[in-house]
Amino acid sequence: MTRALLVIDMQRAFDDLDFWGATTNPACEGNVAALLEVWKGSGEPIVVVRHDSTSEGSPLAPGNPGNVLVDPVAAVEPALFVTKNVNSAFYGDPDLHAWLQENGITQVVLCGIQTNMCVETTARMAGNLGYDVTVALDATRTFDLETEIPGLGTVTRSADELMATTALGLQAGGFARIATTAQLTG
Template sequence: MSRALIIIDMQLGFDDLDFWGSTTNFGCEENVARLIVEWERAGEPIVVVRHDSLSDSSPLHPANPGNALVAAVDRAGRALLVVKNVNSAFYGSPDLHTWLQEAAIEELVICGIQTNMCVETTARMAGNLGYSTVVVLDATRTFDLTAEVIGLGEVHRSADEIMASTALVLQEGGFARIATTREVIAAGATG
C-alpha cells in the first residue's frame, strides 16, 4: 500500500500565542520533523498544506510573516504544496484528491496544526473518500477554546481536552486510526 505524509499548516503564525491563546504539545514540531526524516529516508511522498487566511488580521494571512512554514517543513523535500483558505486540505489548490489518486496513494498519515480544526477536517474527509487514514496525535497541536454557546452558556475546553476529544471522535467515528510518532516510524521500518 502506498502512503503519503500530509503536513497541515505548520506555519510560524501559530507561535503567536497572543493571537491564538494557550496551547499544548510543544513537541509537535519535533515530531513532525521526525516524520519528515522517515518519509525522506523511505522516499515516500510528502504533501505540505499551507493555510492562506483571508483575514488581514490573521497571522496566517499571506501578507504577514506568520504565513511562512516552520523551518523543518519548509526544508522538506515535498512532492506537492497545497494552498487553502478553509479547514480541509481537500478544498485547496491544486486538488489534493486528484493528485493522490493519480499517484495511487491509498494511505494518508496526517499531522500538523490545529488538531481539532484543519487536521480533523482533513482526516474526516480522507476517511469519507476511502483512504486508510492515520492521525499522528503527538505530531499535532491546538489551543484552548472558550466561547458562549447557545443552549450551553460559556464553554471552556483546554487544548489537552480538545486533543483527546478529537482523537476519540476520529477513532470511534471510523474516520482515522490514532497513532504516535514512534508507532508510525516503527511501522514504516517494518512495513
C-alpha cells in the same frame, strides 16, 4: 507508493500565543520533523499544506511573517504543495484528492496544526473519501477554546481536552486510526 504524509499548516503564526492562547504538546514540531525524516528516507511522498487566510487581521494571511512554514517543513521539497483558505486540505489548490488518486495513494498519515480544526477536518474528509487514514496525534497541537453557544452558555475546553476529544471522535467514529510518532517511525 501507496502512502503519503500530509503536513498541515505548520506555520510560524501558531507560535504567537498572545493571538491563539494557551497551547499543548510542545513536542509537536520535533515529532513532525521526525516524521519528515522517515518519509524522506523512505522515498514516500510528502504533501505540505499551508493555510492562506482570507480573514482580515489574520497572522496566517499571505504576506504576513506568520504565514511562513516552520523551518523543518520549509526545508522539505514536497511531492505536492497545497494552499487553502478553509479547514480541509481537500478544498485547496491544487486538488489533493485528484493528486492522491493519480498517484495511486490509498493511505494518508496526517500531522500538523490545529488538531481539532484543519487536521481533524482533513482526516474526516479523507476517511469519507475512502482513504486509510492515520493521525499522528503527538505530531499535532491545538489551543484552548472558549466561546458562547446558544443553549449551552459559555463553553470552555483546554487544548488537552480538545486533542483527546478529536482522537476519540476520529478513531471511535471510524474516520482514522490514532498513532504516535514512535509507532510510525519505529
